[in-house]
Amino acid sequence: MLFPTIDFAIFFGVVFIGNWLVVPFPRAWKYFAIAASYLFYSWSNWHYVFLLAASTLCTYAGGLRVQRSRSARSRRGWLVATIACELGLLAWFKYYGFLSLSIDNAVRHLGVHGTPVPLLGTTVFPLGISFYTFMGLSYVIDIYRGTLEPAPLLDVAVYESFFPHLLAGPIVRGSELLPQIARAGQRDPRHIDLPQAAYLVFGGLFKKVVLSSYVSSAIVAPVFNDPSLHSAPEILLAAYGYGVQIYCDFSGYTDIAIGCAMLLGFQFPQNFDAPYTARSLQDFWRRWHMTLSFWLRDYLYIPLGGSRGPRRRLYRNLVITMVLGGLWHGAGWTFVIWGTIHGAGQCVGHWRRGWRLRHGRPAQSDAPRDVWAQRLVTFNLVTFGWIFFAANTLHGAFTLVTRLFTTWGEAAPLVRWPVVAVIVLSLSLQYVPKAWTIRAQELFAGLGTVAKGVALGVALLVITTLGPAGVAPFIYFRF
Amino acid sequence: MASGRSRHRSTKGRRLVAAGQILGVGTVCFAFWLLLDARQLYDSAIASPLGARRSVAMAILRPIARVSEALSLDRPVRGADHVLGRDGTPGGSVGGDPVPSREEPGAGAGGRPPARGGEPGSTSTTTSPPVPVSSLVPAGPPALAPPAPGHVLTILSVGDSIGEDLGYGLGDVLGGDPGLRIVQDAVGSTGLAAIDYYDWPAELEVELHRYRPQIVVVMLGGNDAQSFDLGARYVGFGTALWRRVYGARVATMMDEATAAGAHVLWVGMPVMSPAATLSDVEMRAENSVYAAEARVHPGVRFMSTWKLLASPSGGYSEYLPDASGDLVQARDSDGIHIDAPGGTDILARAAVAAVEQAWHVRL
Numbered sequence: 001m002l003f004p005t006i007d008f009a010i011f012f013g014v015v016f017i018g019n020w021l022v023v024p025f026p027r028a029w030k031y032f033a034i035a036a037s038y039l040f041y042s043w044s045n046w047h048y049v050f051l052l053a054a055s056t057l058c059t060y061a062g063g064l065r066v067q068r069s070r071s072a073r074s075r076r077g078w079l080v081a082t083i084a085c086e087l088g089l090l091a092w093f094k095y096y097g098f099l100s101l102s103i104d105n106a107v108r109h110l111g112v113h114g115t116p117v118p119l120l121g122t123t124v125f126p127l128g129i130s131f132y133t134f135m136g137l138s139y140v141i142d143i144y145r146g147t148l149e150p151a152p153l154l155d156v157a158v159y160e161s162f163f164p165h166l167l168a169g170p171i172v173r174g175s176e177l178l179p180q181i182a183r184a185g186q187r188d189p190r191h192i193d194l195p196q197a198a199y200l201v202f203g204g205l206f207k208k209v210v211l212s213s214y215v216s217s218a219i220v221a222p223v224f225n226d227p228s229l230h231s232a233p234e235i236l237l238a239a240y241g242y243g244v245q246i247y248c249d250f251s252g253y254t255d256i257a258i259g260c261a262m263l264l265g266f267q268f269p270q271n272f273d274a275p276y277t278a279r280s281l282q283d284f285w286r287r288w289h290m291t292l293s294f295w296l297r298d299y300l301y302i303p304l305g306g307s308r309g310p311r312r313r314l315y316r317n318l319v320i321t322m323v324l325g326g327l328w329h330g331a332g333w334t335f336v337i338w339g340t341i342h343g344a345g346q347c348v349g350h351w352r353r354g355w356r357l358r359h360g361r362p363a364q365s366d367a368p369r370d371v372w373a374q375r376l377v378t379f380n381l382v383t384f385g386w387i388f389f390a391a392n393t394l395h396g397a398f399t400l401v402t403r404l405f406t407t408w409g410e411a412a413p414l415v416r417w418p419v420v421a422v423i424v425l426s427l428s429l430q431y432v433p434k435a436w437t438i439r440a441q442e443l444f445a446g447l448g449t450v451a452k453g454v455a456l457g458v459a460l461l462v463i464t465t466l467g468p469a470g471v472a473p474f475i476y477f478r479f
Numbered sequence: 480m481a482s483g484r485s486r487h488r489s490t491k492g493r494r495l496v497a498a499g500q501i502l503g504v505g506t507v508c509f510a511f512w513l514l515l516d517a518r519q520l521y522d523s524a525i526a527s528p529l530g531a532r533r534s535v536a537m538a539i540l541r542p543i544a545r546v547s548e549a550l551s552l553d554r555p556v557r558g559a560d561h562v563l564g565r566d567g568t569p570g571g572s573v574g575g576d577p578v579p580s581r582e583e584p585g586a587g588a589g590g591r592p593p594a595r596g597g598e599p600g601s602t603s604t605t606t607s608p609p610v611p612v613s614s615l616v617p618a619g620p621p622a623l624a625p626p627a628p629g630h631v632l633t634i635l636s637v638g639d640s641i642g643e644d645l646g647y648g649l650g651d652v653l654g655g656d657p658g659l660r661i662v663q664d665a666v667g668s669t670g671l672a673a674i675d676y677y678d679w680p681a682e683l684e685v686e687l688h689r690y691r692p693q694i695v696v697v698m699l700g701g702n703d704a705q706s707f708d709l710g711a712r713y714v715g716f717g718t719a720l721w722r723r724v725y726g727a728r729v730a731t732m733m734d735e736a737t738a739a740g741a742h743v744l745w746v747g748m749p750v751m752s753p754a755a756t757l758s759d760v761e762m763r764a765e766n767s768v769y770a771a772e773a774r775v776h777p778g779v780r781f782m783s784t785w786k787l788l789a790s791p792s793g794g795y796s797e798y799l800p801d802a803s804g805d806l807v808q809a810r811d812s813d814g815i816h817i818d819a820p821g822g823t824d825i826l827a828r829a830a831v832a833a834v835e836q837a838w839h840v841r842l
Contacts, residue, residue: 013505020498047754101798101806189498196494222663225643225819226650229661263501392819445494453507460512464519465559 026185200259207252626658648827752814
């Protein structure tokens with residue numbers, strides 16, 4: 001079920017009422033939440049509710065076995081088995097096709113013919129599997145580390161399937177959500193932060209339905225689908241446009257998710273914080289898909305050794321983490337290059353900061369002109385990386401990069417002022433001071449019930465009028 | 480400091496509201512939106528597939544849309560649509576049942592005979608064409624001159640989201656040729672079943688006038704496996720009436736294009752994944768209509784993609800061999816769409832070969 005649909009509006013209206021009616025009965029609420037979430041998940045393809053249930057059972061059983069094991073070896077063994085089980089499911093759906101294809105073609109080039117690829121191409125990718133797998137992994141690893149106690153099966157089922165985060169995050173840790181689920185009966189139906197929730201939901205809808213859709217159809221899709229047909233100005237605008245599209249698409253989704261959870265009495269972690277205002281790639285990853293980058297930091301980068309040890313080990317760990325982060329998005333060289341750009345860029349950033357400190361300078365200059373230069377460089381590096389991320393193939397990505405530097409004299413019919421204006425406006429929104437949005441929420445809070453409803457009705461009208469007919473799936477659904 | 484904290488607390492207190500009040504706010508919000516946007520919502524309901532859901536939506540929205548129109552509450556949205564250049568899409572009044580915008584054959588009315596079931600005349604191989612082209616009618620638009628820098632040949636690609644896949648593939652395959660101009664004009668979520676939502680025959684007329692193509696490539700049908708209303712009549716998917724009405728719409732597009740001097744390659748729908756929301760039975764039913772119409776329209780050829788995009792055993796496969804024999808991902812993970820670049824390349828190359836074979840032109 002997609003968020004920006006009438007189906008979801010009706011679904012959420014019913015769930016909202018049911019959610020608050022059963023608050024006094026925590027156990028009933030958990031069953032209600034699971035039923036609602038499974039209905040939400042089964043809307044497009046009911047087959048995969050069994051996968052979600054299997055992942056939940058694996059998470060629950062793994063956590064329990066890790067906790068109850070007496071010896072360190074046994075604990076580690078159960079941890080490894082659970083991780084293998086969770087990642088096995090993910091790998092089957094996400095990487096099996098790519099790996100089988102590569103092996104099959106390699107074998108064929110060696111002169112061996114036949115069909116050594118069983119079950120290839122018979123499955124449809126289950127939505128959200130990456131996200132709930134990562135949540136399951138963090139749950140079991142946290143129990144192994146002793147920072148989390150195993151939760152009852154019912155709580156784990158709600159934790160992994162809770163519909164606001166189910167399809168595209170944010171990736172919520174057990175330590176963040178399970179205590180809220182355990183205290184579900186204590187939520188106060190008289191204390192809901194409507195202004196912030198409305199801001200998140202309607203702002204998210206505007207970003208997804210209006211901004212992302214427009215930029216995608218006006219410039220991004222035509223250029224990235226036909227790399228060889230477009231000139232340098234079009235490619236440059238499409239690259240900036242993709243930056244806007246993926247931000248509006250993904251942050252729009254998670255804003256709606258966080259806002260919906262808030263209306264149901266739950267707090268989800270923030271997932272984006274004006275990422276295009278970042279002053280370095282390291283800063284970018286503190287602002288972009290924060291729940292994934294913090295997940296990678298805590299469960300991959302730090303176990304690899306983090307910044308401990310010699311400098312070259314730090315660089316190695318950074319590159320490994322970012323490349324694996326790239327591969328998480330999909331099996332393909334474009335994602336490897338995207339991850340490598342970010343890993344290498346962060347290594348250069350680390351080296352530069354160290355060099356400045358060794359020469360008695362602050363790690364980063366805070367002079368206004370330097371701050372803007374840092375933002376500009378970072379934004380353009382990120383944009384360059386998006387070319388590889390968004391391209392259909394490696395060849396397509398290199399075609400775009402080559403043409404970006406060689407076709408400046410050619411016609412650029414897709415570069416039109418409305419497209420440029422929307423891209424500039426979307427980027428400018430990241431610089432709106434937080435105080436303004438808080439002030440706007442306070443003004444909204446001061447309105448009466450009818451005035452609040454009318455204000456949101458106007459917002460909805462603007463969104464549906466400016467948006468296209470139909471809503472494209474969210475980009476991150478395929479990850 | 481203390482005053483700041485107390486101000487924060489009072490502001491925070493004012494922000495927090497009860498669930499009941501949120502229900503009130505939500506009700507007002509949706510009521511307001513419904514009143515002002517009822518016309519558009521009603522149009523969307525009309526365009527949705529027949530069934531209980533559509534009937535309920537129309538029953539709810541029709542009176543609201545009437546009130547909205549009577550009080551001119553729909554003016555802001557109409558004005559915005561005008562500014563955005565969207566006035567061309569659904570129209571008409573809310574007074575009665577939706578009436579199709581073009582002439583349609585009713586029950587027992589004329590219309591060409593439907594083809595018999597089964598996939599028509601397919602002899603394709605998986606990699607290199609010859610491609611299945613039904614070619615019973617020799618006459619049609621003037622012969623095609625080969626493309627050259629001084630004589631640009633325009634190919635207009637139209638259809639739904641699968642048509643978009645084909646259009647992008649054509650752009651990749653033919654894009655570098657200065658003698659060719661590829662216009663990708665397919666639109667996702669469209670088709671010929673819900674022409675109240677998007678009137679392809681009307682849109683095609685505009686596009687033909689705008690681009691004056693020599694070749695029109697059509698690929699649609701992904702959204703057409705549905706029943707629809709024809710005035711007061713229910714047109715059930717797959718029935719004889721459906722084939723007549725749907726066939727007439729297909730024929731209209733073919734007539735328009737050939738009358739404008741263009742050759743038409745109508746590309747059939749491919750085999751679907753068993754897990755997809757579209758079935759092979761539905762796709763075969765649609766393909767039989769396209770092929771039947773192509774047979775009786777001079778200058779129109781039907782290209783089957785059934786075997787082209789199927790496994791050697793004839794079933795669905797996400798992975799297929801490309802021109803060099805390497806397996807590539809040819810279909811999207813949704814089991815319906817064509818994956819780029821593997822599948823779009825296979826499909827576009829086959830379409831190019833079909834054009835070359837049908838009209839003896841080298842692209």
